[in-house]
Amino acid sequence: MMVPSTSNHSPQPPPSSSSIQTTTTNLNYLLMTPMNNINNQQKENYHHHQPLQNIKRKSEILPLKEELIENNDTKKFKNMHGNSDFNENKYDKCTLTMGDYYKRVGDQVIAFKVEQNRYFYARIVDLAPTYILVHYEGWPPDQASWIDYNGIVSDCDTVSFGPKGKESKLSWADFKNFYYSAAGFESRKNTGLVTDVQMNLHHCPCESERMIHPERPERLTSIFDSLHAKRLLRYFRRIHAREVTSNELLRVHTFSHVRNYYPLLSNTTQEQKPIKITSIAALLNYSPPSSPILKPTSYGVGGGGPVIKIEPSLQQQQASPSALFNPPELLYKMDCGQLGISVDTTYHPDYSRTAAKISAGGLIEIADTIVRGELKNGFALIRPPGHHAENDAAMGYCFYNNVAVAVSAIMEKYPTKIKKILIIDWDIHHGNGTQKIFYDNPNVLYISVHRWEHGKFYPFSGAPDECGQSEGLGFNINIALNESKDKPKAMGDTEFIAAFYHLLIPIARQFKPDMVFVSAGFDAAEGHPENLGGYNVSPKGFSLMTKIVCDLANELCNDRLVLSLEGGYELESLANSATASMAQLLSNNTSFKHSLNGIKPNLGAIESFRTIVDIQKKYWKCLPTQSNFKFQLPYEWKAKDSIMNRPKRDVKKPSSTLIIEGY
Numbered sequence: 255m256m257v258p259s260t261s262n263h264s265p266q267p268p269p270s271s272s273s274i275q276t277t278t279t280n281l282n283y284l285l286m287t288p289m290n291n292i293n294n295q296q297k298e299n300y301h302h303h304q305p306l307q308n309i310k311r312k313s314e315i316l317p318l319k320e321e322l323i324e325n326n327d328t329k330k331f332k333n334m335h336g337n338s339d340f341n342e343n344k345y346d347k348c349t350l351t352m353g354d355y356y357k358r359v360g361d362q363v364i365a366f367k368v369e370q371n372r373y374f375y376a377r378i379v380d381l382a383p384t385y386i387l388v389h390y391e392g393w394p395p396d397q398a399s400w401i402d403y404n405g406i407v408s409d410c411d412t413v414s415f416g417p418k419g420k421e422s423k424l425s426w427a428d429f430k431n432f433y434y435s436a437a438g439f440e441s442r443k444n445t446g447l448v449t450d451v452q453m454n455l456h457h458c459p460c461e462s463e464r465m466i467h468p469e470r471p472e473r474l475t476s477i478f479d480s481l482h483a484k485r486l487l488r489y490f491r492r493i494h495a496r497e498v499t500s501n502e503l504l505r506v507h508t509f510s511h512v513r514n515y516y517p518l519l520s521n522t523t524q525e526q527k528p529i530k531i532t533s534i535a536a537l538l539n540y541s542p543p544s545s546p547i548l549k550p551t552s553y554g555v556g557g558g559g560p561v562i563k564i565e566p567s568l569q570q571q572q573a574s575p576s577a578l579f580n581p582p583e584l585l586y587k588m589d590c591g592q593l594g595i596s597v598d599t600t601y602h603p604d605y606s607r608t609a610a611k612i613s614a615g616g617l618i619e620i621a622d623t624i625v626r627g628e629l630k631n632g633f634a635l636i637r638p639p640g641h642h643a644e645n646d647a648a649m650g651y652c653f654y655n656n657v658a659v660a661v662s663a664i665m666e667k668y669p670t671k672i673k674k675i676l677i678i679d680w681d682i683h684h685g686n687g688t689q690k691i692f693y694d695n696p697n698v699l700y701i702s703v704h705r706w707e708h709g710k711f712y713p714f715s716g717a718p719d720e721c722g723q724s725e726g727l728g729f730n731i732n733i734a735l736n737e738s739k740d741k742p743k744a745m746g747d748t749e750f751i752a753a754f755y756h757l758l759i760p761i762a763r764q765f766k767p768d769m770v771f772v773s774a775g776f777d778a779a780e781g782h783p784e785n786l787g788g789y790n791v792s793p794k795g796f797s798l799m800t801k802i803v804c805d806l807a808n809e810l811c812n813d814r815l816v817l818s819l820e821g822g823y824e825l826e827s828l829a830n831s832a833t834a835s836m837a838q839l840l841s842n843n844t845s846f847k848h849s850l851n852g853i854k855p856n857l858g859a860i861e862s863f864r865t866i867v868d869i870q871k872k873y874w875k876c877l878p879t880q881s882n883f884k885f886q887l888p889y890e891w892k893a894k895d896s897i898m899n900r901p902k903r904d905v906k907k908p909s910s911t912l913i914i915e916g917y
């Protein structure tokens with residue numbers, strides 16, 4: 255039987271079981287095909303079924319429906335909870351009624367999988383008032399999806415498991431125990447995680463493998479696989495992503511840029527748009543800020559050829575019949591032959607716009623939850639990334655500037671609580687878009703640590719003397735790193751931690767933000783090729799950087815901290831680095847003691863830091879100004895032993911009592 259929907263709008267019913275097209279061939283194909291091919295098959299399915307209309311997704315967090323609890327048989331409800339010591343009210347939200355029986359988090363249900371257009375066995379991962387987060391058994395964890403109550407049925411003839419088959423009952427029992435424990439409840443008040451499977455539909459229509467389009471769906475999948483394998487997903491409160499609204503975009507983007515990727519209602523005219531809010535000065539005396547020193551670039555993030563502008567007639571040929579329209583900026587021919595909206599930025603006519611809207615909207619949603627005080631911090635696993643997107647243009651894999659859009663949304667919604675925001679950008683590339691958007695804003699301090707090489711590294715902006723303008727002068731800090739001419743050496747943990755310790759921490763303390771956002775790119779991580787990175791930051795380095803920002807947020811702004819995924823393209827290195835950073839958010843207990851291989855930054859970093867201090871010292875009195883300052887880190891942070899003399903660890907035999915498969 256169907257479960258009545260608890261949402262106000264009437265959702266369209268899912269297809270009846272008889273109309274579900276399941277053939278054994280199809281299933282066998284899924285069971286026997288390697289994951290890469292399955293991904294392609296899934297993409298095919300999207301094309302054929304237009305699945306996104308089948309199940310409505312939540313567009314905003316609704317208050318818990320009273321009737322959902324009150325209609326329950328209270329006795330039965332109490333029996334299920336047993337004589338637990340915990341406050342029952344806390345757990346009321348954690349039960350799903352299915353007619354006359356109950357389903358709890360961790361239980362198996364039969365759930366509709368939109369992408370496959372049929373039913374699968376699934377496990378309840380979390381419950382929201384009108385939507386349920388389900389993990390489909392036998393499918394990768396990043397395909398877990400929020401579905402509405404109509405998506406769950408008590409019986410179905412054609413139900414099956416995903417390509418990896420049935421999952422361990424013991425694992426799920428263990429997950430359930432944790433979820434309903436005091437520890438589970440406490441940990442879900444600490445750190446949030448927002449993502450949505452729809453963002454992974456954004457890909458180049460050419461379906462090419464890795465190096466042509468580094469910003470690809472597998473980035474999110476690899477991070478999820480890592481969190482799942484390490485059984486970390488259970489510690490996060492899962493936040494439902496929503497699409498950003500056009501009004502939210504218009505606070506930082508121009509009307510024409512928003513319209514290009516976000517068809518506005520036909521009666522919306524330029525005159526009706528809200529005034530772009532970038533600063534108090536802008537509010538009092540609005541005029542468009544002039545562009546900071548940004549050299550126009552004809553090269554993509556990873557290098558590549560110069561721009562080839564395409565004739566409008568050619569552009570028409572790629573227009574997808576299912577797309578409402580193609581953006582007028584679809585003018586660049588990429589290396590793979592497809593048209594892009596920038597020389598390196600792919601565009602799928604069916605999915606990219608939605609993915610970009612969910613990416614920005616998801617970040618707003620988690621930031622809002624943090625400001626409401628329901629969470630201390632959170633991580634937005636989102637793509638496309640945002641920090642290269644300028645107020646008037648998509649660029650460098652980015653459509654909308656997610657962080658800038660979320661910062662503006664929060665500042666407008668909480669004008670008395672959140673007056674000043676610090677944005678830390680540790681992606682290896684300069685966040686030209688974020689800098690440009692807040693360049694005249696004294697209430698948003700942008701601090702970017704990036705590879706610069708005197709303007710020779712993408713996006714070629716981010717010089718140390720780009721300090722902001724008018725009211726915002728002094729509130730833009732570029733920790734622009736150059737190799738030393740004499741001793742060229744890649745930057746790593748020591749150099750990044752030294753930049754944080756000697757420059758970022760004192761400046762943040764002087765600024766006293768009410769909230770901290772991090773543009774958390776992981777392309778400074780070891781393993782990235784020279785054209786996309788070339789640095790050697792380790793997962794340990796990212797966890798220490800995360801600890802520094804956690805400690806700052808704790809000291810300065812009631813813990814309010816949100817990290818937003820930007821770059822990071824080498825999958826293994828990306829997954830390890832992002833996981834290390836996220837684990838640090840969960841439990842901020844890493845020690846700096848004996849954590850670094852070196853405490854002296856390399857010569858290039860020291861020279862770069864000195865240049866920055868010389869420029870910024872007139873705005874920030876807290877900086878170390880002695881001309882011979884060495885930017886060393888505390889001696890006790892140096893590792894005592896190295897890999898060479900470290901004693902071998904006893905290899906523990908894996909426990910045979912419980913087969914753990916994740917979650």
Ligand SMILES: [Zn+2]
Pocket residue numbers: 458459460461462466467588590591592600
């Ligand atoms: Zn392509």
Ligand SMILES: [Zn+2]
Pocket residue numbers: 681682683775777820821822
């Ligand atoms: Zn980057």
